[in-house]
Amino acid sequence: MQPGKKMLQAAWALALGVMLLAPAGVLAMDADDAPESVEIDSLSKFYGPVEFDHATHVSLAECADCHHHTTGTGPASTNCARCHDGVEEGDSVSCSDCHAAEPFGQENLEEMENPEIFHFDKPGLKGAYHLNCVGCHQELDGPTGCQDCHTMTEAGEELFNTGKHAPAGGGKKSGH
């Protein structure tokens, strides 16, 4: 058989499969499709990027624990399920597509006033990462130290007055 024809057959089979499965609502994204690891670097400044071992975490948590309702498995929270009870897969599964990098910018503050939007208290991107990761790590006794996940950068050492920028001679004590 020619390789081209084989591809065509496979495509037809896939299309048929999709058509059969779609009405049943089990279009869930398979964990095996997910990347082995993800580099989370969009916010890195005082800390370097996080090399997130996605493969390991797939075995530790449900997809919806992190991806809420975007991977087709339905939300874990009953509150989210009030609207997102369908199990459709989202166009994007990235945290940064919903969680704003600058949650306290004018745009987001004004959005709070919009009665059409129910995500009244949606954490920003940095908050979403840390609240989700640290929250679970606390529960499951995972690492919770800052540098357990990301190493401090030079800029971070300057901000925290540590490492190269550690206070010389114990720093200046308060005046009284």
Added chain:
Amino acid sequence: MNKQLSRRGFIKGGLAGTVAVTVLKNKETQASGSFDGYPDTMGVIVDLSRCVGCRSCEAACNKEQGLPEPAEPFDDFSVFDQLKHGQKRRTDETRFTVVNRYEVSGFDHPLFRKKQCFHCNEPACLTSCFVNAYTKTPEGAVIYNQKVCVGCRTCMIACPFYIPTFKYSSAFKPSIMKCIFCYDTRLKEGKAPACVDACPQEALTFGKRGDMLEVAKQRIRMEPGKYVDHVYGEHEAGGTSWMYLSPAPFDQVGLSTNVPKEPVLNYVKGFLAIVPMVLTIWPALFAGFHLLSTRKDRIKQLQNDENQEG
């Protein structure tokens, strides 16, 4: 006879004036006591269930405000064990915010609480300052003008949260050091303060004070049992821009539950309203009383003199 009437008239007028001033003053002060804060004032919710004690807010504040180098690095967590005069760390001239750790019974992990100026709607520091060095801006910040400060430190005693601190290292050029909500560099332009931006856990949430109050109440409602059903700062000291949510009773995380629910101003406005009245009317009034009471003696004296002469 004419003279006598005019004197009496003067005293009557003085009394009427006193009453009028008292009534007018009362009206004014009542109006000031009903001030609910500026409508679009900004606020911050500090959620103690989220804080992990990383001290990022302290580091960010230090850099934003150009404060001196700290005694210990900001990633040194041994500072939580520090006690001074039996008390946990507090804000001073070198730090406008500090995070303290609290071991609360019934919790398997410690709680951390960031401390800074509450930015009251009706600040006691502002009320107490007789040179008007303090200003509550419409954005919500309580800022301070070092140029007019005489260093009396009354604000430090007036503040129910012990926040303003004196720069003892420059006592001859008096300066009060406290959090200003990053007013000059951020809040004025509608931006969140440096500590809020630095917080990895979003334990600090910034927005309009009214919205923040709703956020806080929603969090309490959405997770019953997680929080104490109270937003600290909604009413404390007459309402504050910075408010706290806590999973543990507030007095166990270092927040005083004895802070009155109305502005400190309300306790002193009666007295403060009397001061100008006493200074302007009392001298004339009592001089009048004195003249009246000694008048007969003086008339007698005059008559005696006349008799002697005659």
